[in-house]
Amino acid sequence: MSLTELQIFIAFHPAIAAVCAGAIGACVGSFLNVCIHRLPKGQSIISPPSHCVCGQPIPFTLNVPLIGWLSLNGKARCCGASISPRYPVIELLTGILFALALLTLTPVKAAIACVFVSLLIILAGCDLNDMLVPDAPNFALVGTGLLLSIIAPSLHGETQSHIEIINRIQSAKAALIGIAVGTALIWWIRTIATAILKQEAMGEADIILCAGVGAFSGWQGALFCLFGGAIIGVLIKLPAVLALFKQKEERESVPFVPSMAAAATLWFFYGPQLIQGWQLWTQG
Ligand SMILES: [Zn+2]
Numbered sequence: 001m002s003l004t005e006l007q008i009f010i011a012f013h014p015a016i017a018a019v020c021a022g023a024i025g026a027c028v029g030s031f032l033n034v035c036i037h038r039l040p041k042g043q044s045i046i047s048p049p050s051h052c053v054c055g056q057p058i059p060f061t062l063n064v065p066l067i068g069w070l071s072l073n074g075k076a077r078c079c080g081a082s083i084s085p086r087y088p089v090i091e092l093l094t095g096i097l098f099a100l101a102l103l104t105l106t107p108v109k110a111a112i113a114c115v116f117v118s119l120l121i122i123l124a125g126c127d128l129n130d131m132l133v134p135d136a137p138n139f140a141l142v143g144t145g146l147l148l149s150i151i152a153p154s155l156h157g158e159t160q161s162h163i164e165i166i167n168r169i170q171s172a173k174a175a176l177i178g179i180a181v182g183t184a185l186i187w188w189i190r191t192i193a194t195a196i197l198k199q200e201a202m203g204e205a206d207i208i209l210c211a212g213v214g215a216f217s218g219w220q221g222a223l224f225c226l227f228g229g230a231i232i233g234v235l236i237k238l239p240a241v242l243a244l245f246k247q248k249e250e251r252e253s254v255p256f257v258p259s260m261a262a263a264a265t266l267w268f269f270y271g272p273q274l275i276q277g278w279q280l281w282t283q284g
Helices: 002-014 014-041 067-072 086-104 107-130 135-151 165-196 205-248 257-282
Strands: none
Touching: 002 014, 002 107, 002 165, 014 086, 014 107, 014 135, 067 257, 086 107, 086 257, 107 135, 107 205, 135 165, 135 205, 165 205, 205 257
């Protein structure tokens, strides 16, 4: 099936395409769960195969994304230990994002979106779970972003030239500028915020993440990842922050990676619409 045929199929059968992409996404999500569980602990993500906390291997039929967890009612069959709802949530989220990518983006950009959101989900999941962002998926974000920019120049909208190599160079340039802006911007904000707050304001992981988003989405994406992420973070955390002030407790460090990842995803899927909306709003 050629790309055009695929596009025609999606246009005529969006529901079937979405279900297929969603099912693949849920299976990938199942693997992302393994990564989220094992990477911060420095364990291999390949072996041993999935097993319960009691050490029993999980049979294939119970490992089916979403359905496995639902059929077990969130409890392990072997020992009755409760299985975190994080597992089906990650599977569902990955499925929804894969389906959304296929329905809203071109096939090439949709495929890249699947790689992008998978890495972001691992990073956000690790941060939420262990408050620890492993380097491997973070550097993978920067590396794959740059590589995919060269392989598929349409990622940065570089399709104008008839000479393919020029498109690839332009696209790589956009990715490199994205990496540079992402790194520099967050480094300055981190330095200033650390000076004001008199404590470590942001982790190095945030810098690498912002650079990775720049590689996939250019400098505009890196900008939005940082400022959009801050707004999302404040909206989510506002009740928690207010409660903290009431109790006059120590300021807790807030995991920033999930809100940055959410903003980066929003930009990758709806960047042009966001720019349009902003222009309409500012022009009244
Ligand atoms: Zn068990």
